Amino acid sequence: MDYLAQTILDDQQKETLKNLKEVDAGYGVSGLGRFRVSLFYQRGTLRIVIRAIPHVVPTIESLNLPAVLNQIAQVERGLILVTGVTGSGKSSTLAAIVDDINKRTHKHILTLEDPIEY
Known part of the structure; x- marks a missing residue:
């Protein structure tokens, strides 16, 4: 090791x-x-x-996340905190939300993550 x-x-x-x-x-x-x-x-x-x-960024739907996340991803301004224990899917959830926003708009998005995964 x-x-x-x-x-x-x-x-x-x-x-x-x-x-x-x-x-x-x-x-x-x-x-x-x-x-x-x-x-x-x-x-x-x-x-x-x-x-x-994964090589492919997951979608909100493929992760079986609540549909309300699609609505949250469409809000014009704000802060989204994704929290949870190790292995609970925080990085995948965040990647899906960011990807959804990127597909629909041209915005500046900041993420704080360590390490960066997607």
Whole structure:
């Protein structure tokens, strides 16, 4: 696991893992795809969770999200917060909302995410 962590993480991420005992990162493998990687210590042992990031941005419908999100995505101004526990679909939900807005309008959209997935 240590070798994998050394391969995946840049110097700043290694320092974060050392100091905070956890770090999230994006990692790409040429010809294979992109991955979200979470590294953390549990009971003194390094653990790694790797999730594949789909090549295609999901839609609100394909994620079976409430239809009200389509209405929220059409609001002219405001702030949308997408929150939840690890693995609950926050990044996919946010990507679907942003993609919906981008397909209909020409707006400036800011997202704060770490790591960036889509």
